Amino acid sequence: MAADRDTYRVGGSLASASRATGFTLVTLAYVAAFLAAAAVVAAMRVGHPLTVAFLADVIATFVVFAASVAVANASLYDPYWSVAPPVIAAGWVLWSTGGDLGAATGRQWAVLLLILTWAIRLTANWAVSWRGLSHEDWRYVQLREERPPGVPWWLINLAGIQMMPTLVVFAGLLAVWPAVSVTGRPWGGLLDIAAVVVTGGAILLEALADRQLHRFAGDPANRGRIVDVGLWRYSRHPNYLGEILFWWGLWLFALAAAPDWWWTVAGPVAMVLLFVFVSVPMMDRRSEARRPGYARHRRRVPALLPRRPRER
Known part of the structure; x- marks a missing residue:
């Protein structure tokens, strides 16, 4: 196992490939996953x-896992x-309308367009931050380095990194x-109006x-500092809050x-359980290790639901 940890190289033989190649x-x-x-x-x-959608979703996940x-x-x-x-939502709308999108109802169009807007923004956000095959999310690096002895990396990759989120997202869908x-x-x-407001508001939030975070992190003067401007002044993870609210809006x-x-x-x-018990703790532990004063920041600023920070 120790040898496995030492010899693993993100990107393997393609680590030096260009970003475009990645x-x-x-x-x-993803084309292969879609075809499967x-x-x-x-x-x-x-x-x-x-x-049908569930089984197709699982098979597509296996294809992406194999590629990873x-x-x-x-x-x-x-x-x-x-x-x-x-893709799943569009498939269900096509099934419901017999393939005739012209017969889609206002609610079907609202759901589809909101999901598409959310998907384009979130995928673009990933594309901007991913630097290529030599770049792997820090959480995966941490999971690989801290996995229990005897547990192969491929199993954690499949079950924890890929299949578990697929199942959680399908539950949301x-x-x-x-x-x-x-x-x-x-x-x-009224429920439709509330659904549009919550879902659309979540996407905007x-x-x-994300925009405030990228602007803060992009300023060299803020290197090593804790982001506490805009929405981040009132919530440690407003981006996570937006993601959670998006799925509640779809439920409405x-x-x-x-x-x-x-x-x-x-x-x-x-979704709430995933972010509260997995994503937020992992991000907070990383921030505490990298930024002095973050433990004090945690006591002042709530994790998700915004409120005025406590006095220092």
């Missing part, structure tokens, strides 16, 4: 769309979080199914938080379309 390989991996998912859909034409192993970079999975949802497939309730009620669409599907609240709840 993006080309990512694109090819399409093959599943074609082979299960009589299956329930939820079941081939190039020794788990970050090949990172855009999957935002690429898969619009459960609410999208009734939102785009149940069309008996009229569009435009996440985008503003499900309530508006089909109240009997209230149990799909399991999706946004899973």
Whole structure:
């Protein structure tokens, strides 16, 4: 195991490849994943769309995992979080309308366009920050270095980095199914309005938080400092808060379309658990190790829900 840790090289033999080459390989991996998912859909034409989408989602994840192993970079999975949802949602809308998007309802269009907007922004955000095959997310590096003895890296990569997020995101998408497939309730009620406001507001919140963070980090004068400007003054992770609210907004669409599907609240709840118990603690531990005074910052500023910081 120690030898495995010492010899692993992110990017493997392609570590020195150009950034353009890295993006080309990512694109090819995702095309292969899409084709594999399409093959599943074609082979299960009589299956329930939820079941078909789930199996196609899992198979596509396996394809991306295989590609990440081939190039020794788990970050090949990172855009999957935002690429898969619009594809799945579009597939469900097409199934519901018999392939005629002209027959789509206002609610179907609202859900689809909001998911697409969220996906384009989040995927672009990843593309800007990913430097190529030699660059792997710091969380994956940490997981690889701190994994228990005897546990192979490929297993953590598959189960923890790739399959677990796929399952959590699919849980979040459960609410999208009734939102785009149940069309008996009229569009435009209070719940629909609330859903648009929460989902759209979440996208704006996440985008503003990311922009403020990038501007702060891009200023050499802020090197080593704790970001505490704009939204970050009132919440340690406003970008995570935006992501969580996005999935709650999609659940409101499900309530508006089909109240009997209230149990799909399991999706946004899973998102809350993921961020509260995994993402936030990992980011806070890293910040404490890298930035003096972050422990004091944690006591002053809440993790997610914004409020005025406590007095120093």
